[in-house]
Amino acid sequence: VPKAAAVGxxxxxPNPKASRIRWAATAASTVLGLRAGAxxxxxxxxxxxxxxxxxxxxxGAAPGAAVDFVRLHDAYATLxxxxxxxxxxxxxVVAVAVAVAQRPCYPCWGGATGRPRRSx
Amino acid sequence: xxxxxxxxxxxxxxxxxxxxxxxxxxxxxxGGRFILQPRLNSSVLGGDSWxxxxxxxxxxxxxxxxxDIAIRSTTSKGKRMAEQFYTVASDSETTGExxxxxSFPDVAIGIDIGTxxxxxxxxxxxxxxxxxxxxxxKGMRSYVMFKDDTLSAGVTGGAAQESAHEERDILSGSAxxxxxxxxxxxDTDEVVQASKTLPFLVQTLGIGVRPFIAALxxxxxxxxxxxxxxxxxxxxxxxxxxxxxxxxxxxxVLTIPxxxxxxxxxRIERAFAMAGLxxxxxxxxxxxxALLYAQQQQQLMHDNMGSGIEKIALIFxxxxxxxxxxxxxxxxxxxxxxxxxGCTVGGEDILQNIMRHVLPNFDSLYDGHTVDRIKxxxxxxxxxxxxxxxxxxxxxxDINIDLGNGQKVSKVLDHSEFEQVNRAIFEKCEKIIIxxxxxxxxxxxxxxxxxxxxxxxxIPRIRSLVLGLCKKEVSYKNIDALEAAVSxxxxxGAIASGVTDPSGSLDLLTIQATPMNLGIRADGNNFAxxxxxxxxxxxxxxxxxxxxxxxxxxxxxxxxxGEGEQAEDNHLLGYFKIAGIPPAPKGSVEISVCxxxxxxxxxxxxAGVVKPQGPAIPPFIEVRMPTLxxxxxxxxxxxxxxxxxxxDLAVLPxxxxx
Numbered sequence: 001v002p003k004a005a006a007v008g009x010x011x012x013x014p015n016p017k018a019s020r021i022r023w024a025a026t027a028a029s030t031v032l033g034l035r036a037g038a039x040x041x042x043x044x045x046x047x048x049x050x051x052x053x054x055x056x057x058x059x060g061a062a063p064g065a066a067v068d069f070v071r072l073h074d075a076y077a078t079l080x081x082x083x084x085x086x087x088x089x090x091x092x093v094v095a096v097a098v099a100v101a102q103r104p105c106y107p108c109w110g111g112a113t114g115r116p117r118r119s120x
Numbered sequence: 121x122x123x124x125x126x127x128x129x130x131x132x133x134x135x136x137x138x139x140x141x142x143x144x145x146x147x148x149x150x151g152g153r154f155i156l157q158p159r160l161n162s163s164v165l166g167g168d169s170w171x172x173x174x175x176x177x178x179x180x181x182x183x184x185x186x187x188d189i190a191i192r193s194t195t196s197k198g199k200r201m202a203e204q205f206y207t208v209a210s211d212s213e214t215t216g217e218x219x220x221x222x223s224f225p226d227v228a229i230g231i232d233i234g235t236x237x238x239x240x241x242x243x244x245x246x247x248x249x250x251x252x253x254x255x256x257x258k259g260m261r262s263y264v265m266f267k268d269d270t271l272s273a274g275v276t277g278g279a280a281q282e283s284a285h286e287e288r289d290i291l292s293g294s295a296x297x298x299x300x301x302x303x304x305x306x307d308t309d310e311v312v313q314a315s316k317t318l319p320f321l322v323q324t325l326g327i328g329v330r331p332f333i334a335a336l337x338x339x340x341x342x343x344x345x346x347x348x349x350x351x352x353x354x355x356x357x358x359x360x361x362x363x364x365x366x367x368x369x370x371x372x373v374l375t376i377p378x379x380x381x382x383x384x385x386x387r388i389e390r391a392f393a394m395a396g397l398x399x400x401x402x403x404x405x406x407x408x409x410a411l412l413y414a415q416q417q418q419q420l421m422h423d424n425m426g427s428g429i430e431k432i433a434l435i436f437x438x439x440x441x442x443x444x445x446x447x448x449x450x451x452x453x454x455x456x457x458x459x460x461x462g463c464t465v466g467g468e469d470i471l472q473n474i475m476r477h478v479l480p481n482f483d484s485l486y487d488g489h490t491v492d493r494i495k496x497x498x499x500x501x502x503x504x505x506x507x508x509x510x511x512x513x514x515x516x517x518d519i520n521i522d523l524g525n526g527q528k529v530s531k532v533l534d535h536s537e538f539e540q541v542n543r544a545i546f547e548k549c550e551k552i553i554i555x556x557x558x559x560x561x562x563x564x565x566x567x568x569x570x571x572x573x574x575x576x577x578x579i580p581r582i583r584s585l586v587l588g589l590c591k592k593e594v595s596y597k598n599i600d601a602l603e604a605a606v607s608x609x610x611x612x613g614a615i616a617s618g619v620t621d622p623s624g625s626l627d628l629l630t631i632q633a634t635p636m637n638l639g640i641r642a643d644g645n646n647f648a649x650x651x652x653x654x655x656x657x658x659x660x661x662x663x664x665x666x667x668x669x670x671x672x673x674x675x676x677x678x679x680x681x682g683e684g685e686q687a688e689d690n691h692l693l694g695y696f697k698i699a700g701i702p703p704a705p706k707g708s709v710e711i712s713v714c715x716x717x718x719x720x721x722x723x724x725x726x727a728g729v730v731k732p733q734g735p736a737i738p739p740f741i742e743v744r745m746p747t748l749x750x751x752x753x754x755x756x757x758x759x760x761x762x763x764x765x766x767x768d769l770a771v772l773p774x775x776x777x778x
Contacts, residue, residue: 041429044430044451045451045452048451048452048454048456049452051454051456051629051631052452052453052454052629055629055631056658056718056719057615057616057629057630057719058629065719066658066718066719067660069658069719070658070659070660073631073656077656
């Protein structure tokens with residue numbers, strides 16, 4: 001369930017690059033709804049379709065709308081870049097499990113006030 | 121009525137009529153609002169709309185807009201005419217009452233303020249419509265004429281036939297133009313330095329503060345600011361639109377150059393606020409063109425003439441003040457901006473190069489700004505401009521002018537000489553196009569269409585240069601070079617205002633990207649980009665930094681925007697300090713700096729200590745940028761002088777990051 005993946009353990013640890021890719025891989029399968037092996041054209045079409053639903057211009061400036069779109073775009077960008085795509089295709093199964101456990105959480109994402117929070 | 125705030129003079133105009141007159145009025149303050157009431161003996165009638173307010177103090181007069189208030193006129197219904205008052209609402213004030221008064225469809229208009237010409241477009245319910253002024257022009261000259269007590273902008277161009285401004289009046293020193301080049305720039309900026317050859321006065325001290333700008337009124341230099349000039353121009357533009365729509369307008373989508381800094385954006389928003397307009401959205405010019413292109417492609421698909429697959433367009437826009445390039449990928453009405461780049465060269469630079477070329481002692485000519493010299497400069501400017509325009513369609517052109525004072529110019533200019541003189545400008549144009557292709561990770565072969573827009577896109581060398589770089593024979597035909605940007609802005613205005621069209625012609629989305637790197641000063645004077653240019657917005661990125669001294673308890677976060685590798689080469693947006701860092705050896709503390717651009721393109725910077733973890737570390741700081749007012753160049757120098765390297769940061773090397 002995509003929403004479940006978004007609720008991780010909040011932490012102030014910034015995201016290291018490695019886990020960014022793993023996270024994006026999860027996002028790719030959950031956010032974009034794609035299976036490994038999707039063609040570039042399918043990825044692009046799906047991205048556009050979802051952007052038309054989730055872009056803040058469409059979804060409104062409600063708190064979280066921007067976050068939703070940023071996740072979508074990160075997932076797309078990972079799959080669109082040939083290098084990270086290859087990594088994604090190779091490691092997607094392992095990555096999903098790791099990413100769910102280690103999903104990085106930014107200090108102030110999703111908060112309506114935008115204020116950084118700590119809740120260890 | 122509350123306390124008399126100040127006695128002032130308001131310039132009013134009868135709706136639908138070109139004439140205007142000054143009336144004396146009292147400015148009251150009541151419950152945080154400013155209320156302007158015409159004095160009883162002044163002949164203000166229903167249907168009059170105010171244009172501007174001049175507050176008189178002794179013999180000097182100041183624009184009320186200096187008080188940073190947005191001015192909006194309302195007519196009080198059912199009251200005696202003499203009691204009609206004008207409400208002046210403060211900039212930040214938002215009241216529910218405002219909204220309930222809006223019975224008209226509040227669709228944002230599209231405005232393209234060019235360095236040289238300006239245009240305005242509306243969504244008329246079916247399509248985009250460009251408005252014309254009383255002189256039947258869609259492209260209106262961007263200037264404001266200062267004459268005695270009256271001010272008039274290029275929208276009406278002096279309006280009545282007998283007072284119509286001619287080019288030589290505009291170049292007499294009494295008019296301020298090129299506002300878009302000057303707004304939000306410091307006196308150390310090379311664009312401001314180059315503006316010293318303009319007929320009006322641009323004075324610089326070269327210390328990083330705002331330049332002194334003045335217009336010649338009755339043989340006296342009267343000071344003003346680019347924001348003020350722009351606001352006066354916008355007032356006239358707003359009146360034109362309201363006259364056409366027959367209802368007030370409040371919101372606008374404005375196109376801006378890619379090279380516009382965030383600081384300049386705040387200045388332009390302030391000018392709009394002074395004119396009673398709210399900037400709903402700022403759109404880089406080529407992205408407005410991309411939106412128009414996306415609409416056309418979608419239309420082709422609906423008509424079964426297009427394939428529906430992704431099309432990639434390179435858009436090159438060159439106006440009088442700026443050049444921009446963009447790569448946009450379009451499919452299914454979604455226009456995704458893949459790369460943007462821009463620079464501050466334009467037709468004005470070409471004009472100045474040619475003026476210097478035909479008159480070698482040109483630089484000594486503008487020195488002193490005497491009336492004679494201004495006149496000579498004006499003559500040279502008109503003749504050179506004319507020659508450049510002619511050169512677009514012919515092999516060579518004769519420039520023959522008598523500048524007075526025994527100075528004559530007689531010169532034959534051909535294409536090769538024109539290109540030689542402006543080589544540096546063409547190289548800069550090439551540079552931004554190549555950068556755009558590289559950033560978008562595309563080869564020239566990937567480009568489906570090349571779209572050339574802006575006044576300078578008519579120059580043969582510009583056309584051949586752009587087409588050559590993209591390996592194309594011809595450019596895209598279905599777009600008007602001068603109307604594309606404002607049309608796209610009007611379309612975005614309609615979309616952002618929630619207008620839908622049954623034919624689906626507004627079923628469009630633009631996914632924007634950041635035009636410039638955003639980052640902070642770190643590792644000495646280096647610039648560490650946190651959100652790199654061409655990142656899709658909304659965006660959020662973070663980066664780790666560390667201390668440069670043992671037991672360093674404070675760190676300065678100086679936020680910059682730009683393309684330079686050195687922090688000082690970029691635009692300073694603001695700065696703040698993180699205090700209370702737990703004492704530790706240098707390099708062991710981890711400070712996270714996070715930058716966030718939200719859906720409204722607002723930039724926020726978050727910073728705080730993340731290591732060591734513990735209850736004693738200070739809370740995160742959130743700062744909305746830019747925080748700076750004027751004199752931002754001066755600030756950067758002062759910071760460096762005051763603190764030196766004592767509270768510096770360093771980028772945490774990647775290998776240390778988990």
